[in-house]
Amino acid sequence: MHTMLSFEELFSLDMINTCAYECTRQSRWKETTQRYLSNLLLNNIELRDEVLSGNYKVRPTVDFTLNERGHIRQIEAPVVRDRIVQKTITNNILIPLLRPCLIYDNFASLEMRGTSFARKRFDIMLRRYFAKNRTDGYALLIDVRKYFNSIDHEVLKQLIAPKIKDLEPRTVDLIHYIIDTSSKTGVGLNLGSEAPQIFAVYYLNPVDQFAKVVKGCKYYGRYMDDIFVLDKTKSELQALLSEIKEVLSKLKLEVNTKKTHIVKLSHGFTYLQVKYNILPSGKIIKRASHDKIVRERRRLKAFKRMLNDGKMTELEIYNCYQSWRGTFIREHNAIKKTLDNMDKLYLDLFGKHEESKEKESRSQLVKQIFKDAETRDIRNVF
Numbered sequence: 226m227h228t229m230l231s232f233e234e235l236f237s238l239d240m241i242n243t244c245a246y247e248c249t250r251q252s253r254w255k256e257t258t259q260r261y262l263s264n265l266l267l268n269n270i271e272l273r274d275e276v277l278s279g280n281y282k283v284r285p286t287v288d289f290t291l292n293e294r295g296h297i298r299q300i301e302a303p304v305v306r307d308r309i310v311q312k313t314i315t316n317n318i319l320i321p322l323l324r325p326c327l328i329y330d331n332f333a334s335l336e337m338r339g340t341s342f343a344r345k346r347f348d349i350m351l352r353r354y355f356a357k358n359r360t361d362g363y364a365l366l367i368d369v370r371k372y373f374n375s376i377d378h379e380v381l382k383q384l385i386a387p388k389i390k391d392l393e394p395r396t397v398d399l400i401h402y403i404i405d406t407s408s409k410t411g412v413g414l415n416l417g418s419e420a421p422q423i424f425a426v427y428y429l430n431p432v433d434q435f436a437k438v439v440k441g442c443k444y445y446g447r448y449m450d451d452i453f454v455l456d457k458t459k460s461e462l463q464a465l466l467s468e469i470k471e472v473l474s475k476l477k478l479e480v481n482t483k484k485t486h487i488v489k490l491s492h493g494f495t496y497l498q499v500k501y502n503i504l505p506s507g508k509i510i511k512r513a514s515h516d517k518i519v520r521e522r523r524r525l526k527a528f529k530r531m532l533n534d535g536k537m538t539e540l541e542i543y544n545c546y547q548s549w550r551g552t553f554i555r556e557h558n559a560i561k562k563t564l565d566n567m568d569k570l571y572l573d574l575f576g577k578h579e580e581s582k583e584k585e586s587r588s589q590l591v592k593q594i595f596k597d598a599e600t601r602d603i604r605n606v607f
Contacts, residue, residue: 302417
């Protein structure tokens with residue numbers, strides 16, 4: 226059983242220093258991070274004193290717009306000091322207490338999970354379902370309408386109350402304060418913070434428990450607010466959808482009717498940006514969605530403009546494309562024509578990358594270093 230830290234231990238200087246390192250490890254290129262790190266110890270001492278004295282207040286967020294997989298999202302990113310407080314609470318309180326309550330097939334915002342893990346589990350469930358029922362069945366695909374913007378703060382507090390009831394009152398008050406300040410409107414959670422991500426993962430846990438435990442849905446999974454269920458009959462999935470809507474209404478949520486469907490497995494469907502088709506032989510065909518291809522083509526053309534403006538190098542572009550290409554191959558299996566067209570576009574824009582010469586020059590450099598080292602060693606001996 227995980228031992229909970231006292232409030233003083235939770236916000237000791239050592240703990241704050243550790244969380245500060247974790248929070249800034251990937252963002253040291255940012256001016257705000259560099260400013261905080263330039264006076265790291267004094268800033269951490271000031272943050273600790275504010276929290277322990279009860280005078281801690283969240284500072285205004287850095288707001289910007291992000292285009293994620295074709296969706297425009299409004300990001301409210303907390304400043305470094307607020308990220309440190311959230312990291313401390315998340316690592317030592319929220320994850321140890323909330324994660325054990327989650328089902329295994331909850332895929333988003335957790336260590337060792339993510340979209341690749343979700344797609345692998347979905348493949349496994351499709352194969353297991355096919356082994357028993359062939360393609361005789363349906364998939365219920367549920368999307369929650371404006372999920373992050375609709376999460377109710379009081380409902381969230383009630384959901385996590387049994388898990389944090391044994392904590393010190395100051396710790397509970399701080400968790401409630403983080404919830405209350407995670408939205409400027411008093412409803413919903415912002416997309417730029419770590420703690421709200423964990424809250425959002427846990428908020429739909431009643432739906433998971435209802436489907437897996439109460440209804441016994443064997444082929445069920447969830448990636449944040451994208452839910453899938455496989456079943457043999459359409460009528461049972463329709464009844465399940467009605468019951469899930471009732472559970473969602475208690476959470477003050479509702480389904481997105483435009484993105485919620487019941488589709489026949491033999492007709493094909495899309496889940497997490499992948500188009501699935503199951504052949505009579507049992508082979509699962511996985512194609513990329515049209516939007517995903519269009520976004521990559523636009524990205525390559527944007528890279529070309531940035532290359533011409535001197536904002537990117539050919540090596541950086543090559544590495545970005547190879548990263549996308551490797552993920553694309555790993556997560557799809559009916560892609561030859563699409564990949565050939567994408568490779569052709571890359572070659573038309575940037576030409577062939579001279580990787581072999583680069584590797585050769587590196588090899589020559591290493592040999593020269595060893596040769597110089599041996600020469601120095603011989604001179605030292607004599």
